Amino acid sequence: MPFRLRFGEAGPLRTAEGLRWGAVLGATYAGPYSERALSGERFGLLSSSGFRLATGQCTDCPVPEAALWYFRDEVIATPESGQPVTGQAPFAPDGDALLHPSLVWIGAPEIIEHAALSEDGRFLLTPAGRVPFAVTPAIPTNRAYLDHSTTAFFRERPLRMRGATLLERGVPIFVARTIWPEDTRVDMDGARFEPLKEGETLTTLIRAQTGGVTGIYAVRVLWERHPGQPRRWANRPVLAFVLDGAQGDDDGAHGGHLALATGVFGPHGEWSDWLVSNFYPIDDKSDKGILSALVPMDNYLADLNSGQAWYRPNYMLVAVMRESRIPSRVQATLQQVFHGYYCHAIGYDRATNNSTALVIDPLRWLGWNIPETGPTSYLAAMAAFPVAALAQGSLAGGRDAFGLLAAEKTRLVPRDAFEAIGHDLLGLLDGDAPKGELTPFERMLVADVEAVLFVRIPQIPSSRRFGTYPVGSLVELGGRVPWDGDEWETAPDPGKRLFPERLTGSCR
Incomplete structure (x- = not known):
C-alpha cells in the first residue's frame, strides 16, 4: 500500500506532515540515491552487519519488552538472532569481545551521503542524480524549527542525511529526519597542536564561545604523544565526551547536558557514526522528542527535532586511542546500565542519579578515579529544606x-x-600522579591515549534563539536566571510516560 504524504512548509522546505517513522519500514522505495541504514555502517565500535531494522513493536527481537516499549513507533536497530547481547550474558566489561546492545535508536531506515541542497530547497543533488526532497515536520512541543537561515547554512556544505525514500503519486521523494553537515570532520593533519597555556583551563575554552553559530566549528589538539610526527588517527578508536550548552529560550536548560561516545575515526576524520550513550529522564516525555538511548552521533546532534545542535552550542573532548580496550570496557558498562535503566532496576533522580551521574559513575566503577569537587553547600542545603518545603507545600519539594x-x-x-x-x-x-598510585584502568588509559582533542560545535541556525555555554555550578545558575521561578521561560511540559509495571518482569 503506498504511503500517502501531505506537505506543509518550513521556510523554503517541504515538510511531510503526519509522517510516522515507525510506519515507514514497510513503505520505503528502493531507489538509487540512498543506502540502507545498515549497509556498511558502524555503530560506534561495532559493525552494523550484526543488526537488523525493526520498530519497538518487534515480537521476535532479542530485546526486553521493557526496552521496546519506549520505541513503539520508532525505527531501531536490534541484534540479529544468535548475536551475543547485553543483558543475556554475564557482565564482563573486560571480555574479549564487546557484546551487542539490545537496541540502537537510528530513527530512519536509509542514509544519503555527499548530497547538496538545491537553491530552492526542493531537491537533493546526489552522486546518483537529483531526487525530490522534504523533511520530517516539527513535533507539537518543538517551538522553533527550520527557516531560511537554516537552508542558507546547509546550501554551503555537503550533507549526510538519515531518512526514507517514499513514493508520492509514483514519484520517489526523500524525507529527511537528520541532516548532518559533512564538513564537521577532524582535519587530522591540519588540526592545530596547542596545549593549555598558563591560566587557560577547559572553563576558559568553553566560555570563549558564547553563542551558537556566531562561533565556528574548530578542533584544537590539547595533548599529543608524538607532536610534529604524522598523525595516524584514521580507523583509531576513540572515547569522547559531549557537553551540550545552554538553550537561549529555556531557563530550565542552562545546566546543559553530558553524554559519552565511543567509536572509530573515519579515513578522513569523520565521526558521524560514533555511538552516543544519551541518558535522559526515562519516564518523562521530552519537548524535543528525545528518548534515552544509544544513538549515532549524527542523530544525537542533528536530528531535526531531538538533535542537540539545533538547540545550543556543543563542546567535545576526544581521546584518540591506539587500541579499543578502554572504549570497549566503557561501552560494555554503559550498555549494562541501559539494560538496567530500561528495566527500571536503575532509577532516575535529578539530584542523586541524574544524566550526569549515569555517565560518570560507570567510569569510576571501572577504576578511573576522577576527582570529586564536593557539594555546592551542606549549610545551604539544610537551610533550603524547610524553605522549599513550605514554599511548595510538600516535604518532597x-x-x-x-x-x-x-x-x-x-x-x-x-x-x-x-x-x-x-x-x-x-x-x-x-x-x-605517580604510576604506583594509578589503578589498572588508569594505567591502560595512560598507555593507550595518542591524543586529546577539544572540539567546538556551533549551534545550527534556525528560528530558535542562539544558546550559550552551560553554567558550571548551581551558584552560576542562580546568577543567570530570574530568582522567581514563575518568571522563567521554559519549554512546554509534554507530561509523563506511564510505564506498565508488568514489563519490569520482562527483564532477566
Whole structure:
C-alpha cells in the first residue's frame, strides 16, 4: 500500500506532515540515491552487519519488552538472532569481545551521503542524480524549527542525511529526519597542536564561545604523544565526551547536558557514526522528542527535532586511542546500565542519579578515579529544606532542594563533570600522579591515549534563539536566571510516560 504524504512548509522546505517513522519500514522505495541504514555502517565500535531494522513493536527481537516499549513507533536497530547481547550474558566489561546492545535508536531506515541542497530547497543533488526532497515536520512541543537561515547554512556544505525514500503519486521523494553537515570532520593533519597555556583551563575554552553559530566549528589538539610526527588517527578508536550548552529560550536548560561516545575515526576524520550513550529522564516525555538511548552521533546532534545542535552550542573532548580496550570496557558498562535503566532496576533522580551521574559513575566503577569537587553547600542545603518545603507545600519539594545543594557536583552538573574528566585525563597523561598510585584502568588509559582533542560545535541556525555555554555550578545558575521561578521561560511540559509495571518482569 503506498504511503500517502501531505506537505506543509518550513521556510523554503517541504515538510511531510503526519509522517510516522515507525510506519515507514514497510513503505520505503528502493531507489538509487540512498543506502540502507545498515549497509556498511558502524555503530560506534561495532559493525552494523550484526543488526537488523525493526520498530519497538518487534515480537521476535532479542530485546526486553521493557526496552521496546519506549520505541513503539520508532525505527531501531536490534541484534540479529544468535548475536551475543547485553543483558543475556554475564557482565564482563573486560571480555574479549564487546557484546551487542539490545537496541540502537537510528530513527530512519536509509542514509544519503555527499548530497547538496538545491537553491530552492526542493531537491537533493546526489552522486546518483537529483531526487525530490522534504523533511520530517516539527513535533507539537518543538517551538522553533527550520527557516531560511537554516537552508542558507546547509546550501554551503555537503550533507549526510538519515531518512526514507517514499513514493508520492509514483514519484520517489526523500524525507529527511537528520541532516548532518559533512564538513564537521577532524582535519587530522591540519588540526592545530596547542596545549593549555598558563591560566587557560577547559572553563576558559568553553566560555570563549558564547553563542551558537556566531562561533565556528574548530578542533584544537590539547595533548599529543608524538607532536610534529604524522598523525595516524584514521580507523583509531576513540572515547569522547559531549557537553551540550545552554538553550537561549529555556531557563530550565542552562545546566546543559553530558553524554559519552565511543567509536572509530573515519579515513578522513569523520565521526558521524560514533555511538552516543544519551541518558535522559526515562519516564518523562521530552519537548524535543528525545528518548534515552544509544544513538549515532549524527542523530544525537542533528536530528531535526531531538538533535542537540539545533538547540545550543556543543563542546567535545576526544581521546584518540591506539587500541579499543578502554572504549570497549566503557561501552560494555554503559550498555549494562541501559539494560538496567530500561528495566527500571536503575532509577532516575535529578539530584542523586541524574544524566550526569549515569555517565560518570560507570567510569569510576571501572577504576578511573576522577576527582570529586564536593557539594555546592551542606549549610545551604539544610537551610533550603524547610524553605522549599513550605514554599511548595510538600516535604518532597524540601528534599529536592536539599538533594541538589548537597549532591557531589561532578555527579550533578554536566560542565563540572566534563571539566573534571578532561583535566584529570590531561593530568594523568602529563604524569601528575605517580604510576604506583594509578589503578589498572588508569594505567591502560595512560598507555593507550595518542591524543586529546577539544572540539567546538556551533549551534545550527534556525528560528530558535542562539544558546550559550552551560553554567558550571548551581551558584552560576542562580546568577543567570530570574530568582522567581514563575518568571522563567521554559519549554512546554509534554507530561509523563506511564510505564506498565508488568514489563519490569520482562527483564532477566
